[in-house]
Amino acid sequence: MSKIGPLDTAVSLDSYECTIAVECCVFGFQDNVLxxxxxxxxxxPFKDYWVLPGGAMNEGKTLPESIEEVLSNLTGIRKIALEQVACYSNVERHPIKRVVSVSYYALVKPEDYPVIPKNYISDIMWFEIGDxxxxxxxxxxxxxxxxxxLRDNLRQNLVFGELLPDLFTLKELQELYENILGERLDRRNFRKxxxxMGLLVPTNEKKAGVKGGPELYKKK
Amino acid sequence: MSKIGPLDTAVSLDSYECTIAVECCVFGFQDNVLxxxxxxxxxxPFKDYWVLPGGAMNEGKTLPESIEEVLSNLTGIRKIALEQVACYSNVERHPIKRVVSVSYYALVKPEDYPVIPKNYISDIMWFEIGDxxxxxxxxxxxxxxxxxxLRDNLRQNLVFGELLPDLFTLKELQELYENILGERLDRRNFRKxxxxMGLLVPTNEKKAGVKGGPELYKKK
DNA sequence: CCCTTTCTGTGTATAAATTACATAGAAATA
DNA sequence: TATTTCTATGTAATTTATACACAGAAAGGG
Incomplete structure (x- = not known):
């Protein structure tokens, strides 16, 4: 007989407890790829496997706070905008113990978190999304x-978080969109x-080293 | 010092555990209101307060399974389509113990679950969404x-689950949309x-008792 | 039974949004 | 300085969304 009934909604004091983990998809845009x-x-378990950065939710911390703690310890990433994605509860998803995970994603400027150069057998690395x-x-x-x-949010709101450097050209922004959405966009229509949308402001500066002298924009 | 670090991602065996609850928003459409x-x-805590039906996730059950168990015990509702909404982890959201809740919503035909007539001081009742x-x-x-x-999903996909009886008129469907979306829709454009979308099939039957003799449709 | 009421069912004209598309000028490179 | 490669820009065509009015069917009342 279940402990759950109409007169005992929500939880009782002796209810089953299990570990809650947070996992975070940290997206960055670099070398023109996501x-x-x-x-x-x-x-x-899963020794030598690559996984999303994550860890257990700690006592006295919320899930976003736990994510921040995890990322801060792993990468130095702090104070980023997190978006909750979903909750995973399959019984056998962790081979040793019951763990329910809540996933988040974050969009960061990889330039701010130089974890890449740690050579290619490091324990932390940026992967191209296709690899x-x-x-x-x-x-x-x-x-x-x-x-x-992320794709849904991008398509609907056209927000791109902190994926680009402070100053960027419209071409760079377009390539970001094309990469994430996986489709090619018309240059003039995209620009228009x-x-x-009024979210960008032109800086009257031109990007050096590139033909045509494209204007640099920043986020409003 | 936190237990979380780059070499100890995901969870360790002695990680903090807490209660996970599931809560479900069961929506129905009746008397022309959501x-x-x-x-x-x-x-x-919260004795004599109204709350969403919910309860603790049990050992060996997933979150959706726990929802089904809760709803089955409370209402006889079984085998319904659930949509995960979000996860809530504020430390003080339960006054007695730490509880993290995952919320779902479901769309049911109230006609199938006659909990309403249990008079008005029952422990389970349908409320108008405005009340x-x-x-x-x-x-x-x-x-x-x-x-x-729910509104987002309705706007994007125009799906309405099991909110209506098997046979319904386009007017009834339109009123459902208007109620949920909170906006008035043009009859001809809505119908068109x-x-x-090709999701409805006409039945060549007319609804009796209503002027104009509107055709009844069913879901494909 | 008929008149009135209230609902259903339908099409078109207009506006708005999206798509397709080509050329002239600026900066870099050789 | 000639060539290459990029940037910047507007318009026509198409598609999509919106606004809107009248004739017919069933119910209700006298």
Whole structure:
């Protein structure tokens, strides 16, 4: 007989408890491709597998606070905008113990978090989104879901967080969109649409070193 | 010093555990208004407050399975389509113990679950969405978030789950949309749009008792 | 039974948004 | 300085969304 009934909604004091984990898809845009920050596990289970950065929610912390703590410890990333994606509760998703995970995504400027140069056998690395290996746990699924949500948000709101440097050209912005959405956009129409949203301000500076002398923009 | 670090991602075996609850916004459409199923608590905390039906996730069950169990016990509702909404982790959201809640919503035909007639001081009742009282815990917030998500989904996909009886007129469907979206729709344009989606099939039957003799449709 | 009321069902003209598309000028490179 | 490669820009065509009016069907009342 279940403990749950009409006169005992919500939870009772002796209810079952389990570990809650937070996992974060940290997206960055670099070398003209969308990248994802992964860490390599050094312990079982899934030793030597790449996974999303994450960890247990701690006592006295909310889920976003726990994410911030995890990312801060792993990467120095702090104070970023997080978007909750979904909650995963399959019983066997962690081979050793019951763990329910809540996933978030974040958009950061990779330039701000130089974890890349740590050579290619590091325990933390940016992966091109097309080159993500088989991840530990169900993290490929989490990543797919986060990417879908990112695409949806981008398509609807045309917001791109902190994926680009402070100053950028419209071409760079367009390439960001094309990469994330996975489709090619018309240059003139894109420019028209994005400018009439009034979220960008031109700086009257031109980007040096590139033919045509494109104007640099910044976020309003 | 936090237990979380780059070499200890995901969770360790002795990580902090807490109770996970599921809460469900069960929406129904009746008497031409959107309704929400609430239950009245008979125990502290929030004794005599109305809250969303919910309960603790049980060992060996996923979150959706736990929802189904809760709803089945409370209302006889079974096998319904659930949509995950969000996860709530504020430390003080439950006054007695730490509880993280995951919310879902469901769309049901109230005709199938006759909990309404149980007179008006029952412990389970349908409320008009405009007449929802102050709920226990943070459930007003959960309800607001679920309703937003429902509206978004309705606007984008024009799906309405099991909110209507098997056979319904286009007018009834339109009123459902108008009620949920909170805006008035043009009759001809609505009809045109919804029909060209190809999700409805006409039955060649007319609804009796209503002037004009409107045709009955069903879902494909 | 008929008149009135209230609902259903339908099409078109207009406005708005999206798409497709080509050329002249600026900066870099050789 | 000639060439290459990029930037910047407007308009026509198409598609989509919006506004809107009248004839027919069923119910209700006298």
């Amino acid at each position: 990248k994802i920050l992964l860490v390599k596990r050094s312990i079982e 993500v290996p088989e991840l530990g746990f169900d993290h490929n699924r989490l990543l797919t879901d986060s990417l879908s949500k 649409k994005i400018l009439q | 309704k929400i199923l609430l239950v009245k608590r008979s125990i502290e 929802v009282p102050e709920l226990g815990f943070d459930h007003n917030r959960l309800l607001t978030d679920s309703l937003s998500k 749009k919804i029909l060209q």
